[in-house]
Amino acid sequence: MKRIGIMTSGGDAPGMNAAVRAVARKAITEGLEVYGINYGFAGLVAGDIFKMEAATVSDMISRGGTMLFSARYPEFAQEETQLKGIAQLNKFGIDALVVIGGDGSYHGALRLTEHGYNAIGLPGTIDNDIPYTDFTIGFDTAVNTALDAIDKLSDTAASHERTFVVEVMGRGAGDIALWAGVAGGAADVIIPEHDFDVEAVAAKLKSSRERGQKHAIIVLAEGVMHADEFAAKLNQYGDFQTRATVLGHVQRGGSPTAKDRVLASKMGAYAVELLMQGKGGLAIGIQNNQLVNHAMTDLFNSKHETELSLYKLAEDLSY
Numbered sequence: 001m002k003r004i005g006i007m008t009s010g011g012d013a014p015g016m017n018a019a020v021r022a023v024a025r026k027a028i029t030e031g032l033e034v035y036g037i038n039y040g041f042a043g044l045v046a047g048d049i050f051k052m053e054a055a056t057v058s059d060m061i062s063r064g065g066t067m068l069f070s071a072r073y074p075e076f077a078q079e080e081t082q083l084k085g086i087a088q089l090n091k092f093g094i095d096a097l098v099v100i101g102g103d104g105s106y107h108g109a110l111r112l113t114e115h116g117y118n119a120i121g122l123p124g125t126i127d128n129d130i131p132y133t134d135f136t137i138g139f140d141t142a143v144n145t146a147l148d149a150i151d152k153l154s155d156t157a158a159s160h161e162r163t164f165v166v167e168v169m170g171r172g173a174g175d176i177a178l179w180a181g182v183a184g185g186a187a188d189v190i191i192p193e194h195d196f197d198v199e200a201v202a203a204k205l206k207s208s209r210e211r212g213q214k215h216a217i218i219v220l221a222e223g224v225m226h227a228d229e230f231a232a233k234l235n236q237y238g239d240f241q242t243r244a245t246v247l248g249h250v251q252r253g254g255s256p257t258a259k260d261r262v263l264a265s266k267m268g269a270y271a272v273e274l275l276m277q278g279k280g281g282l283a284i285g286i287q288n289n290q291l292v293n294h295a296m297t298d299l300f301n302s303k304h305e306t307e308l309s310l311y312k313l314a315e316d317l318s319y
């Protein structure tokens with residue numbers, strides 16, 4: 001193997017650049033040539049590919065977003081489109097590649113491996129919804145961004161004795177909500193993985209108010225319902241001075257935390273080691289603080305397990 005390609009695919013996540021840097025620098029250290037592929041699988045098919053040097057990734061470790069741009073490209077599910085991508089890999093002499101993205105991106109990576117171009121997947125998404133990894137690249141930063149907003153909303157909530165419903169991202173996963181909720185001292189966390197009862201939430205707020213706790217933060221995962229809808233339902237059971245805030249894409253941006261940078265660096269270097277061993281079709285993860293790799297096919301048949309003990313913890317610690 002002489003040349004490897006790198007791409008980022010799906011939604012961007014803080015730490016993707018740190019992962020690109022790690023792949024590029026480790027590969028160059030090992031004597032390989034590195035090619036960046038812009039716009040994920042769409043850019044591969046279009047031949048939007050360029051040679052990267054060690055300097056290309058200078059100062060990238062601290063930057064949010066992705067220097068390689070990203071795109072969602074469902075067309076890559078078609079064999080005809082895959083063959084166009086392979087023609088580009090051949091044209092640039094790329095033997096193997098690293099794909100940084102979510103679950104969807106792994107399908108494209110697996111197709112390339114099946115065609116004889118080893119591809120390794122790195123979990124890059126704020127959602128933390130990928131099986132066989134405790135953490136994805138970008139999750140920690142997104143949680144801290146959500147937490148910063150929750151802390152600020154708590155200040156104004158306390159000043160006006162209001163209840164804030166704060167909607168966070170996560171697609172179908174409640175991980176951002178749980179982590180930001182526990183860390184932000186939320187009165188309740190509403191996630192898709194756990195049933196909930198708005199009347200019970202209202203009863204809890206009422207009794208908290210009677211005990212003197214007159215403001216509250218409720219963290220709501222986007223996979224459940226819109227914050228305005230939840231606030232309207234809550235208001236049917238009492239006057240909680242409710243306000244709804246949707247944090248949205250602010251959670252996708254920003255300089256990655258140290259934890260995300262280190263995770264991305266470890267995973268990026270490990271991906272290059274695996275490719276040098278002639279391996280492909282693997283997804284990298286971190287489990288119990290150890291780097292692991294699993295067959296992508298195993299991931300497609302599994303579900304990410306949200307740490308539900310955090311749900312009970314949030315309940316137990318609310319007042």
Ligand code: F6P
Nearest residue numbers: 011125126127169170171222252
């Ligand atoms: O997967 C990351 C994510 O930000 C999800 O949390 C969210 O549901 C989705 O992407 C939003 O997608 P888009 O940026 O395409 O609107």
